[in-house]
Amino acid sequence: MRKFKSIGIAGLGLLGGSVALAAKSNGLVSEIFGYTRSPETLKRACNLGIVDRPFTDFSEMVKRAEFVFLAGPISVNLEFAKNILKVKPSLLFTDVGSTKKAITDLVEKLFPNGNFFAGSHPMAGSEKRGIDEARKDLFTGRTVIVTPVKNSDTLAVGTIRNFWESIGAKTVIMSAEKHDEICCYTSHLPHLLAFLLVKMIEKKLSDSDVLACMGPGFRDTTRIAASDQEIWAEIFISNKKNMLLAIKNFKLELKQIEQMIEKNDIESLKKWIEKVRQMRNGI
Amino acid sequence: MRKFKSIGIAGLGLLGGSVALAAKSNGLVSEIFGYTRSPETLKRACNLGIVDRPFTDFSEMVKRAEFVFLAGPISVNLEFAKNILKVKPSLLFTDVGSTKKAITDLVEKLFPNGNFFAGSHPMAGSEKRGIDEARKDLFTGRTVIVTPVKNSDTLAVGTIRNFWESIGAKTVIMSAEKHDEICCYTSHLPHLLAFLLVKMIEKKLSDSDVLACMGPGFRDTTRIAASDQEIWAEIFISNKKNMLLAIKNFKLELKQIEQMIEKNDIESLKKWIEKVRQMRNGI
Numbered sequence: 170m171r172k173f174k175s176i177g178i179a180g181l182g183l184l185g186g187s188v189a190l191a192a193k194s195n196g197l198v199s200e201i202f203g204y205t206r207s208p209e210t211l212k213r214a215c216n217l218g219i220v221d222r223p224f225t226d227f228s229e230m231v232k233r234a235e236f237v238f239l240a241g242p243i244s245v246n247l248e249f250a251k252n253i254l255k256v257k258p259s260l261l262f263t264d265v266g267s268t269k270k271a272i273t274d275l276v277e278k279l280f281p282n283g284n285f286f287a288g289s290h291p292m293a294g295s296e297k298r299g300i301d302e303a304r305k306d307l308f309t310g311r312t313v314i315v316t317p318v319k320n321s322d323t324l325a326v327g328t329i330r331n332f333w334e335s336i337g338a339k340t341v342i343m344s345a346e347k348h349d350e351i352c353c354y355t356s357h358l359p360h361l362l363a364f365l366l367v368k369m370i371e372k373k374l375s376d377s378d379v380l381a382c383m384g385p386g387f388r389d390t391t392r393i394a395a396s397d398q399e400i401w402a403e404i405f406i407s408n409k410k411n412m413l414l415a416i417k418n419f420k421l422e423l424k425q426i427e428q429m430i431e432k433n434d435i436e437s438l439k440k441w442i443e444k445v446r447q448m449r450n451g452i
Numbered sequence: 453m454r455k456f457k458s459i460g461i462a463g464l465g466l467l468g469g470s471v472a473l474a475a476k477s478n479g480l481v482s483e484i485f486g487y488t489r490s491p492e493t494l495k496r497a498c499n500l501g502i503v504d505r506p507f508t509d510f511s512e513m514v515k516r517a518e519f520v521f522l523a524g525p526i527s528v529n530l531e532f533a534k535n536i537l538k539v540k541p542s543l544l545f546t547d548v549g550s551t552k553k554a555i556t557d558l559v560e561k562l563f564p565n566g567n568f569f570a571g572s573h574p575m576a577g578s579e580k581r582g583i584d585e586a587r588k589d590l591f592t593g594r595t596v597i598v599t600p601v602k603n604s605d606t607l608a609v610g611t612i613r614n615f616w617e618s619i620g621a622k623t624v625i626m627s628a629e630k631h632d633e634i635c636c637y638t639s640h641l642p643h644l645l646a647f648l649l650v651k652m653i654e655k656k657l658s659d660s661d662v663l664a665c666m667g668p669g670f671r672d673t674t675r676i677a678a679s680d681q682e683i684w685a686e687i688f689i690s691n692k693k694n695m696l697l698a699i700k701n702f703k704l705e706l707k708q709i710e711q712m713i714e715k716n717d718i719e720s721l722k723k724w725i726e727k728v729r730q731m732r733n734g735i
Contacts, residue, residue: 292666351665365709369637369641369698385578386577398724405721412713422648
């Protein structure tokens with residue numbers, strides 16, 4: 170278990186804050202550095218004791234930190250990575266974004282002769298957001314997908330995996346491409362459909378009868394529809410190719426069900442649902 | 453609080469069994485009669501102490517019971533209602549099906565000169581099923597939508613409401629038509645989308661990387677995809693008109709999002725998600 174003198178967190182939301190808390194509570198770090206664009210959030214992170222040393226300049230934090238986590242929205246993380254190349258290309262760093270190909274492609278392009286980066290995607294997201302929701306046990310028992318890039322330093326990849334495991338997570342190594350394709354179906358499309366389900370009742374929300382008809386099914390299915398717009402708009406666009414294909418496949422499947430309903434084809438519907446039910450029970 | 457000498461339950465699954473347990477534990481009934489098509493289930497319900505007196509003939513149970521709950525699949529409940537008209541049109545009865553217009557239309561047609569029926573839809577469903585999942589507190593704190601029909605006896609409607617309230621539920625009176633329209637959006641479409649989300653990963657389920665990429669979002673969003681095929685195929689067909697309209701509206705909304713993603717229109721996506729997020733937080 171490698172211990173760090175300092176870990177720098179860029180982007181102080183639920184994930185960034187929780188990484189800091191977990192690192193501290195597991196004795197992995199002496200000092201947490203923090204950078205974020207909003208002065209209020211930076212101050213709040215210090216007041217909560219999550220950040221020990223605030224930075225108002227990202228480059229300054231990069232110069233001084235031993236290990237940096239990029240925990241901003243995807244597009245901001247890309248800017249952070251560009252900055253790292255300029256300031257300290259030998260820095261050990263990772264990001265915690267929900268898509269991995271965009272940052273992987275960038276790092277491969279910017280650091281063609283080797284780098285100390287691998288992407289991370291902790292399967293521990295939440296519809297909650299902000300530094301006040303940070304928890305030291307957010308990653309306990311969760312899986313973190315680690316995506317090395319071409320010419321990732323092997324030791325660096327090991328250190329990143331080791332960090333996650335030292336705070337109680339399991340790690341799985343995967344290519345960024347495969348990660349983005351799979352997560353499109355296990356996370357991005359589910360978020361899109363949850364958003365759409367809530368949007369569909371927009372005009373009915375003032376009717377108390379509608380609230381009366383909401384059971385636990387609706388609440389669970391749409392829990393993630395309370396997720397942050399900055400993060401999710403970027404995920405959808407950043408995983409555009411997979412998203413558009415998934416939507417296309419989804420519409421084909423929906424069309425089949427629509428036709429079964431139209432034709433009152435109850436037997437086909439039953440068979441289809443039974444198959445799905447068994448798949449779901451097997452997960 | 454009216455007490456019954458006997459309550460008959462036709463259809464012994466999660467809902468039927470839970471009605472029996474709740475009625476008993478709240479002291480609302482002396483004896484529970486039970487009827488279901490499967491001899492094994494009937495025996496199991498007796499062994500569990502849920503049913504005191506089993507019937508192998510529905511008409512026999514109708515003749516002897518003071519109050520009957522129809523808790524089978526929708527199409528079976530319709531057959532039960534037809535039978536009640538023949539055997540004992542003065543019987544106090546309700547059903548617990550998830551769509552209300554089909555049974556309402558039938559009762560209005562069969563009992564045009566008055567009846568002792570109102571539909572019930574407890575918002576307490578679950579992906580769990582079967583008599584072994586029955587719980588005496590399934591309805592505690594839940595809402596039950598009660599749907600009277602034309603010429604429902606006022607006293608009968610009051611007794612049915614009162615029964616639900618006596619076992620800890622809240623009741624809301626609604627027309628069957630409005631109920632089915634609303635539940636299409638708060639329950640039926642969410643179930644359909646949850647089924648589809650699981651179906652989309654059918655070919656990927658043997659890949660352990662896919663399981664690694666499933667976070668709590670996927671699990672919550674698809675929990676109801678483990679729901680029973682007999683019940684859900686019937687709900688979709690029974691609420692066909694609303695379902696087809698909801699699917700049509702859903703596809704229109706999906707098309708807009710698809711276009712935003714295609715055009716990299718991140719600002720529109722953010723605005724759209726933010727609006728949805730606020731709606732969801734307000735529920």
